[in-house]
Structure formats: C-alpha cells, structure tokens
Amino acid sequence: MKKSLILTLLLFTFWSLNAQKYFTKEGKVNFDSSTGIEKIAAVNTKATSVVDFASGAIEWGVLVKAFKFEKALMQEHFNENYMESNKYPKATFKGKIDNAASIKLDKDGTYNVVVKGTLDMHGVAKPVTANATFVVKGGAISATSKIKVLLADYNVTIPSVVKESISKEVTISIAADYSVFK
Amino acid sequence: MKKYLWLLLVAVLLGAAYAYYQYNRPVASLEDKSADVVLSAPDLLKAFETNEADANKNYLDKVIEVQGEVVKIEDDGTKKSVYLKSGNEMSSVICEMEAGADTQGVSAGSTVTMKGKCTGYLMDVVLVQSVVKK
DSSP: OHHHHHHHHHHHHHHHHHTTEEEEEEEEEEEEOOOSSOOOEEEEEEEEEEEETTTTEEEEEEEGGGOEESSHHHHHHIIIIISOTTTOOEEEEEEEETTGGGOOTTSOEEEEEEEEEEEEETTEEEEEEEEEEEEEETTEEEEEEEEEEEGGGGTOOOOGGGTTTSOSEEEEEEEEEEEEOO | OHHHHHHHHHHHHHHHHHHHHHHHOOOOOSTTOOOSEEEEHHHHHHHHHHOHHHHHHHHTTOEEEEEEEEEEEEEOSSEEEEEEOOSOSSOOEEEEEETTOOOTTOOTTOEEEEEEEEEEESSSEEEEEEEEOO
C-alpha cells in the first residue's frame, strides 16, 4: 500500500514536472532596422522555442534564411552581405528567466519577467538582457519580448554608401504561443 | 551632336527604370522553377541529422522537391505550413507557404510532393516559399 502511494506520488511529481515544459515551432521573430529614409523589416514565422518553467531555462532558434523581406534585393543583401547565412545559417538565444517561479501556469494573468542569456548570431555570442511578458490565459501560454541589438556588436558591417538608410541599431521582436512539450 | 544627347538620355532613363525594377522586385515565386534536388522527407531529415554541415552545403538555398506524408497543416492567417512525416516523432520537414497558396489535395494523411527553398535545420528542416507540385 505504502509502496504504491509513493509510486503514485512519484508519478504525479514527474507528470507535473513534465507539464512545465512548453515549446513552439511557429514562433515569430520580427526584425526592423528602418530609418526615416527606408523601411527595412523582415519576418520569420518558423522560430523554434522551448521553455522549462520549472528551471526557467528558455531557448530560441531561427534560420536566418527563413526571414522574409518585402523586397528580394534586401533579402539577398541581408543573407549574402550582412548575415552571411551560408556560413552562419542559424541564430540562437539561450537564457534563463530570472523569476520564473513568479509565473503561475495555473492562474490567468500577465507576468513581466527579465530574461538573461546569450544571443548567438553571425558567429558572435554576446550576453543579452530582455524584458519579456508571459500571458497565461485558460491554460494557454504566450510570450512576447523586444530587444535592441547593435549591428557592430555582431561584426555586421554596413557599407558607407548605405549607412544612412540602415539603422545601426536593430529592433528584434519575438512572439510565441507555446504548447505543452510531449 | 543633339542626337547623341538624346541617346544618352534614353540610356539613362532605361538604366533608371531597370534599377527601379530591381529595387522593387518582389521575392520570386518558385512555381515555375525546376527543382535542384528531388528526395523524400525522411531522407532529407536524415541528411541533416547525420551531418548538418554537409547537408547545409548540399541543400541550403536549393529548390528541393520533397515527397512525404502530411502530418498536419497549420494556417495562422499570414502563412500556411505543411508538416511532412519524417520518421522521427519530434521532427518534421516543414514547408512554409504563402497565405493565399493553393493547398488543394493536401490533407493530413495524404501523400504529397512539395517544392520549396531549403533554409536549414533547427528541430525540423524548413522549406520556405513552398508550393504543391502538380
């Protein structure tokens, strides 16, 4: 009797631990380096992200070539000249939610948290801190965040002819609707 | 002399028109493009799982024609995505399509041939600008 109770308890904790892991393969990453002169923006709707609310660990990954621009020429320059996506096909973020315990998965609400981690793109890994918002609504979990990144930090050089039309600072916005990781 | 000036003007205008066309050129559709590589969804995933660097070299930016069984179709209003079975529970070959793309004959369980541009491998192999091959 005792044994089975322990077993059930164990199973139960295991199950609830397991239920703390969420993921998506349809995460959205928007990228904007527009200036007053020119609109330069792209969207990627195939980002992968995994969050473990028990430990606070969070990961994001995107394929650089899956960013879509309005203009083909911008997309080509982005891949060939700036991001060199043949050499560096992926960009990843690995980090930790500072106060993950404050997010109550069984309680509807909006939770503002701080995520600290490493952004790895164009072959350069740099620490990044971001404010993120998690929304829990009826068991569904979504997240949004926005960070600003200096192109120079990631060894992305802009030729002087187009210096005026590309912003040195790029805004990256992310959005994800998470599902339970099975 | 005046004639040359006119010719020069025409040349400049043509050049400007071409530059304007290039500048505004949208991302080309793959509808009429022939595939660089033809293979099955499980084979494509396997190539990336066994040696990602080699697979990147062989498949990145290539137009790939891939056959597979449809797991599901996702439609979020801005994009459609067809997930193809790959022999691995966690991974798929995902073909991303434009919102207005024709998905006639594509439903869960059916076997289809898709054509798309390979962008690489995260948990899945992702093809963009995909179209259903008729």
